[in-house]
Amino acid sequence: AQTVTQSQPEMSVQEAETVTLSCTYDTSESDYYLFWYKQPPSRQMILVIRQEAYKQQNATENRFSVNFQKAAKSFSLKISDSQLGDAAMYFCAYRSAQGAQKLVFGQGTRLTINP
Amino acid sequence: SQTIHQWPATLVQPVGSPLSLECTVEGTSNPNLYWYRQAAGRGLQLLFYSVGIGQISSEVPQNLSASRPQDRQFILSSKKLLLSDSGFYLCAWSESGFINTEAFFGQGTRLTVV
Numbered sequence: 001a002q003t004v005t006q007s008q009p010e011m012s013v014q015e016a017e018t019v020t021l022s023c024t025y026d027t028s029e030s031d032y033y034l035f036w037y038k039q040p041p042s043r044q045m046i047l048v049i050r051q052e053a054y055k056q057q058n059a060t061e062n063r064f065s066v067n068f069q070k071a072a073k074s075f076s077l078k079i080s081d082s083q084l085g086d087a088a089m090y091f092c093a094y095r096s097a098q099g100a101q102k103l104v105f106g107q108g109t110r111l112t113i114n115p
Numbered sequence: 116s117q118t119i120h121q122w123p124a125t126l127v128q129p130v131g132s133p134l135s136l137e138c139t140v141e142g143t144s145n146p147n148l149y150w151y152r153q154a155a156g157r158g159l160q161l162l163f164y165s166v167g168i169g170q171i172s173s174e175v176p177q178n179l180s181a182s183r184p185q186d187r188q189f190i191l192s193s194k195k196l197l198l199s200d201s202g203f204y205l206c207a208w209s210e211s212g213f214i215n216t217e218a219f220f221g222q223g224t225r226l227t228v229v
Contacts, residue, residue, distance in 0.1 A: 035217065043203065044222065044223075045220035047217040047218075050217065091158065101147050101164075101166065101209070102149070102161060102164045102172070102174070103161070104161060105151070105159040105160075106158055107157060108157065108159075
């Protein structure tokens with residue numbers, strides 16, 4: 001079974017600085033998709049960024065980018081120019097490209113932005 | 116446009132009572148549907164997912180069950196709640212056949228078993 005691990009329960013960063021959230025996953029599959037979701041205090045889940053495993057190029061979305069290392073099964077999220085609105089729980093997620101389309105999440109990292 | 120409705124938003128139930136949480140999706144057909152539980156300050160635990168009517172996959176053996184009586188309706192149930200069933204329950208959907216699309220989540224139900 002696929003598992004997703006986020007080893008940082010909490011992180012903090014100064015406003016306008018850069019922070020990186022870590023995520024590793026375990027799978028025997030070669031084709032899959034990875035996601036980062038944000039959960040603000042409202043608890044509404046919001047997609048931040050996605051990465052297709054077959055693509056070598058790292059995905060970027062404005063201030064958000066990923067470092068995808070397929071061989072190491074690592075998928076970190078970098079937030080540049082951190083803003084107060086970035087404060088939230090961040091979840092890494094994995095979805096297989098074959099068979100059952102279940103979406104598996106990590107334990108989450110709580111990000112605090114210090115003004 | 117597609118929308119997902121989940122209710123109730125908050126629920127307080129005594130131990131041993133039954134449970135029924137409902138989730139419906141509008142604006143799409145044959146979606147993949149998911150139920151997750153989030154314990155306080157922790158990650159999302161996948162409970163059930165469904166790729167079609169009557170097709171339910173269970174991830175965690177427990178006293179909860181799920182049903183999909185209609186294409187866009189997903190119900191989470193229990194015959195007798197336990198204290199450990201307390202948590203935040205999230206329903207989600209995604210397009211079937213398009214695996215790289217995101218999952219869209221409902222607003223969640225905060226369940227407190229007393």
